Amino acid sequence: MLTIDTLCYQSKLRYVNAGEKFAFSILTLLACVVGRSATASCVVLLVTGILTVYKGGIPATRYLQYMAAPLSFLILGTLAIVLHISKTPLDLFAVPVGSFYLTGSRASMGYALQLVLTAFAAVSCLYFLSFSTPITDILNVLRRLHCPRLLLELMLLIYRYIFVLLEIASAIHISQCSRLGNRDYKTALKSFGALISALFIRAMKKSGALYDAMESRCYDGTIRVLDENYPPKAMEIFWIVLFEGLLFLFIFLRKLGTL
Amino acid sequence: MKKRRKQFLMLSTAFVLTFGVSVTANAMHIMEGALPASFCIAWGVVCLPFLWAGFGSIKRSLSANRRALPLLAMAGAFVFVISSLKIPSVTGSCSHMTGTGLGAILFGPTAVSVLGLIVLVFQAILLAHGGLTTLGANTFSMAIAGPLVSYGIYKLCGRGNVNRKAAVFLAASVGDLFTYCVTALQLAIAHHADASIPAAAGKFLLIFAPTQVPLAVIEGILTVLVITALETYAKPEMRAIGYLKEAR
Numbered sequence: 412m413l414t415i416d417t418l419c420y421q422s423k424l425r426y427v428n429a430g431e432k433f434a435f436s437i438l439t440l441l442a443c444v445v446g447r448s449a450t451a452s453c454v455v456l457l458v459t460g461i462l463t464v465y466k467g468g469i470p471a472t473r474y475l476q477y478m479a480a481p482l483s484f485l486i487l488g489t490l491a492i493v494l495h496i497s498k499t500p501l502d503l504f505a506v507p508v509g510s511f512y513l514t515g516s517r518a519s520m521g522y523a524l525q526l527v528l529t530a531f532a533a534v535s536c537l538y539f540l541s542f543s544t545p546i547t548d549i550l551n552v553l554r555r556l557h558c559p560r561l562l563l564e565l566m567l568l569i570y571r572y573i574f575v576l577l578e579i580a581s582a583i584h585i586s587q588c589s590r591l592g593n594r595d596y597k598t599a600l601k602s603f604g605a606l607i608s609a610l611f612i613r614a615m616k617k618s619g620a621l622y623d624a625m626e627s628r629c630y631d632g633t634i635r636v637l638d639e640n641y642p643p644k645a646m647e648i649f650w651i652v653l654f655e656g657l658l659f660l661f662i663f664l665r666k667l668g669t670l
Numbered sequence: 671m672k673k674r675r676k677q678f679l680m681l682s683t684a685f686v687l688t689f690g691v692s693v694t695a696n697a698m699h700i701m702e703g704a705l706p707a708s709f710c711i712a713w714g715v716v717c718l719p720f721l722w723a724g725f726g727s728i729k730r731s732l733s734a735n736r737r738a739l740p741l742l743a744m745a746g747a748f749v750f751v752i753s754s755l756k757i758p759s760v761t762g763s764c765s766h767m768t769g770t771g772l773g774a775i776l777f778g779p780t781a782v783s784v785l786g787l788i789v790l791v792f793q794a795i796l797l798a799h800g801g802l803t804t805l806g807a808n809t810f811s812m813a814i815a816g817p818l819v820s821y822g823i824y825k826l827c828g829r830g831n832v833n834r835k836a837a838v839f840l841a842a843s844v845g846d847l848f849t850y851c852v853t854a855l856q857l858a859i860a861h862h863a864d865a866s867i868p869a870a871a872g873k874f875l876l877i878f879a880p881t882q883v884p885l886a887v888i889e890g891i892l893t894v895l896v897i898t899a900l901e902t903y904a905k906p907e908m909r910a911i912g913y914l915k916e917a918r
Contacts, residue, residue: 413796437802444803445707480798481701488704491873492861526704526861533703537802541795549795561729566788568743569750573792576751600888604895607752607772611900615907618744622737632736 413577414473415541422543423468428643429548430555431651436540438655443532446662449525452532458654459535462543469542481534489523546570551638564634572617579613580606698768698853698882699793699808702801709860714806717787720814724783731781741910742777746785749773750792757888768849771842772893774817775824786813811852820845838897843890850882851875 419425424432439455446452464471493515495501496508501516540549547570554563583606587593592602625634705713731738752769773782787809793799800808820841827837858871900908 415796415798440702440803441707443703444705444710447706477798484699484701484704487877488857488861488874491857491870491877494873522861530701530703533801533803534701534798537702537794537798541798546792546795559725561725561732562784562788564739565743565746565784566791568740569746569785569788570792572744572747573750573796576747577754580751580755600891601895603755603757604892604899606755607892607896608899608903610751611748611776611896612904612907614744614748615741615904615910618740619737621740621744625740 413573415477416545418469418473419542419545421468424462424466424543425545426641427543427647428641429544429552431643431647432540432544433549433552435651435655436536439539439658440533440536442655442658442662443529443536446658446665447525447529448662448665449528451658451662451665452528454658455532456528456535459532459539463535463539467539467543474538474542477538478531478534481530485527485530489527492523492526493519495519547636548639560633567634567636568621572614575617576610576614580610583609698812698849699790699800700804700811700853700856702794702803704801704857705804705807705860707803709856710803710806712806713810713856717783717806717809717814720783721787721809724780727780728784742781742785745773745777745781746788749782749785750789753789753793754797757892767889767892768812768816768846770812770816770849771820771845771889772896774820774845775838775841775893775897779814779817779821782817783809783813786817789813807853807856811849811856815852816845816849819848835894835898838894839890842893843886846886846889847882850878850886854878 436459439459443452443455460474463469464474495514495516496511497514498511499514500512501514505512505514507513547567550563550566550570553566554560587602587606591598593599622630728738728742749769749772752767752772754766757767770782770786773785777785787805790800790805790808790813791802794801794805823844824837824841827840832840854874855871857874858867862870
């Protein structure tokens with residue numbers, strides 16, 4: 412149901428130390444967002460792409476399909492940045508509309524392009540993390556980083572229950588469809604409302620049952636889970652440090668150069 | 671010539687429809703990497719007091735009743751699931767509810783701020799909606815500003831003896847619209863290449879309006895349907911989360 416979650420369990424990088432993967436993707440992400448450089452973005456895009464598809468064994472078509480997902484947001488966002496309505500035409504293009512011009516400048520086009528590249532690179536970092544590391548491993552890393560325990564327990568339970576609720580929702584949806592519940596727009600709306608309210612009732616019932624089950628297994632306010640630990644490898648750490656070092660050095664030098 | 675024109679028209683409609691289709695899925699979330707670092711941090715800091723208050727209120731209700739933990743977790747999973755379900759829409763396109771209005775009405779705005787943060791983390795990692803660096807900005811618009819407005823409107827309408835259904839509709843759809851306005855503003859403050867901030871905000875609003883305004887109306891209608899059904903069928907559960915007690 413959640414494709415990313417299914418794929419990340421099959422990734423060949425699944426059993427690499429989660430802290431390494433987390434550090435790599437977050438640092439690279441920061442480099443993209445702080446650096447805002449087109450060159451660095453292209454390098455990051457390439458490296459994370461190779462890592463996810465070649466090293467991780469995620470199907471390339473799937474990866475490209477997911478990379479295309481934010482395209483529409485980017486296109487609309489870019490349009491909003493590039494397009495201007497003014498009385499004087501700007502340097503890149505100008506389409507007269509009545510007494511005004513629908514126009515754009517070279518500067519804003521360059522800005523938008525750089526934004527698109529940065530965003531793609533950042534998304535590829537996020538995908539590297541989510542296509543290689545299951546949520547439970549990420550929660551373990553967060554616990555090492557001293558994230559509040561209540562928050563982590565909530566996250567753990569929410570993650571478990573997302574799948575239960577999704578399954579219920581899909582079963583209800585199928586039975587609604589088989590009974591012509593989506594015949595026209597009005598019935599579709601009505602069925603959706605019914606689906607959500609049934610889902611809510613089921614969710615509340617399940618949460619009661621969950622509490623009883625935890626209580627009967629000596630729940631005392633904390634949930635303890637077994638932490639599978641895969642020790643980090645020296646070679647991997649070496650490459651990560653090298654890559655991040657070079658990336659940040661490049662960004663630092665570039666900032667100094669432009670200043 | 672006429673045929674050409676017809677073809678062009680058809681092509682452009684197809685273009686608009688296909689993009690309209692996938693846009694709605696992501697338009698509310700600011701995507702990963704779309705904000706400069708300083709803005710990411712700034713929005714995160716803005717969120718902190720609200721999250722702190724939410725965290726405190728959750729802790730208080732937990733120390734009063736430990737049964738609240740699975741209930742809250744369920745609420746979070748519920749918000750995630752309704753925001754990942756495809757809602758029926760006129761063009762047959764794929765769009766999603768934000769679910770924050772419903773969450774705020776059912777569970778209160780303080781709990782929704784923390785749950786919203788968690789839901790946004792999962793949406794970023796599992797669905798690739800939004801992102802980790804834009805978490806602060808998204809939390810502010812979707813888990814704090816929207817629910818607060820929804821809840822405020824809902825309570826105000828309750829005081830003013832407005833029809834219950836109208837109150838729920840207003841709360842959900844205006845909360846949705848407010849979220850979208852805040853998102854547009856956030857984008858505009860960060861990216862006003864060579865325009866003033868209000869002009870840039872106007873442009874973002876205008877460009878996202880065709881997808882967001884109908885969505886807000888649909889979200890309002892759906893929330894009314896859900897609340898009516900729940901009031902009919904789920905009285906004990908509603909009492910458990912403290913919804914009916916307040917309403918009486």
